[in-house]
Amino acid sequence: MELIRIHQLGVDQRLQDVSLSLHRGEVLGILGANGAGKSTMLHCLAGIEDYRGEIFLHDQRLDKIPERRRAQQIGFLPQSSQSAWALSVHDVISLGRLPWGDTNAEAVAQAAAATGVTDWLERPIDRLSGGQQARVWLARVLAGQPRVLLADEPVASLDLSQQQHVLQMLRDYARNDCGVMLSIHDLSLAARYCDRLCLLHEGRLLALGPVAEVLTHDNLQRAFGIDAHIDLESQPPIVMPR
Numbered sequence: 001m002e003l004i005r006i007h008q009l010g011v012d013q014r015l016q017d018v019s020l021s022l023h024r025g026e027v028l029g030i031l032g033a034n035g036a037g038k039s040t041m042l043h044c045l046a047g048i049e050d051y052r053g054e055i056f057l058h059d060q061r062l063d064k065i066p067e068r069r070r071a072q073q074i075g076f077l078p079q080s081s082q083s084a085w086a087l088s089v090h091d092v093i094s095l096g097r098l099p100w101g102d103t104n105a106e107a108v109a110q111a112a113a114a115t116g117v118t119d120w121l122e123r124p125i126d127r128l129s130g131g132q133q134a135r136v137w138l139a140r141v142l143a144g145q146p147r148v149l150l151a152d153e154p155v156a157s158l159d160l161s162q163q164q165h166v167l168q169m170l171r172d173y174a175r176n177d178c179g180v181m182l183s184i185h186d187l188s189l190a191a192r193y194c195d196r197l198c199l200l201h202e203g204r205l206l207a208l209g210p211v212a213e214v215l216t217h218d219n220l221q222r223a224f225g226i227d228a229h230i231d232l233e234s235q236p237p238i239v240m241p242r
């Protein structure tokens, strides 16, 4: 069943005629070169970018859904986040409860545990490393318990172990009757953790479907201009520029 349906999405010169769906229980990976339109598409879904075309959440047009309800349903992790104040980790994660108007201590504790930040709850966020802060911002989104979780490069600043941990956690999150849409540059990780992939090229949809249909030599040549070594049968799968 579709959680999100995008129909002919367009933004100025940046995104053209993109149509796709996010299904219940799946992780959909958004791929593409720098400037391909990944963030732009996620911003449209998050309600922070004007667009042409239509986006449906369940069967309701996104722009007709009251803002608060939309924020309860769709959580967004931007590419980078910063706090203007030296909030504690606990307070940052609690901000994720704003759409609900509560402080749900259990949701906050669960989000902290899922991202492995429980030991830092009392520390000011600006005293953490970049990768540690990234996990706290992710915890903030998780605390809102959104049905649809959008994440713009959630593992870009994480070490190898945390990349795996976070992607597995997002996969588990999706399986719990939710959906996750994330942009990612590491094609091997995308092959390993995403159920389906969407490959954007110059603002257009170049390929959409199961991993093996999207990560082909031809598609990677067109999207990234690379000759790739692709072995999707190995454990874990390998997709690297030669």
Ligand SMILES: Nc1ncnc2c1ncn2[C@@H]1O[C@H](COP(=O)(O)OP(=O)(O)OP(=O)(O)O)[C@@H](O)[C@H]1O
Binding pocket: 014, 032, 033, 034, 035, 036, 037, 038, 039, 040, 041
């Ligand atoms: N606020 C903006 N106003 C106008 N153009 C923008 C804006 N933000 C991004 N762009 C342009 O839109 C295009 C798509 O950018 P977008 O950020 O969606 O790419 P991306 O695929 O997320 O790239 P990256 O991998 O570098 O994060 C780029 O050409 C970019 O220069």
